[in-house]
Amino acid sequence: MPAxxxxxxTARADGTVVVTHRGRKAATLRGERAARFTEEVEAGDPQEVMARWTGAYKFGNERTAREHPRNRGRR
Incomplete structure (x- = not known):
């Protein structure tokens, strides 16, 4: 899977964190969640952390793979 x-x-003045993916808003975090997110982003790989927090680590190929002949009996 590609990185x-x-x-x-973006961190706003009121403490809210807005995460965007390719220009579209993916998540808005407030309060304790925003603080934890900021700590994780600064400590690790920011792209991976944001993908995990927003749930954007699945890219839609799951349905295609499910329909492949080798996977048809596995549900």
Missing amino acids: PAGFTW
Whole structure:
């Protein structure tokens, strides 16, 4: 799976964190969640952290793989 890319985040003056993916808002975090997110982003790989927090680590190929002949009996 390719490494996550295209994420950015912005911290607002009121403590809210807005995460965007390719220009579209993916998540809005407030309070304790925003503080934990900021700590994780600064400590680790920001793209992977943002992908995990927003749930954007699945890219839609799951349905295609499920329909492949080798996987048809596995549900």
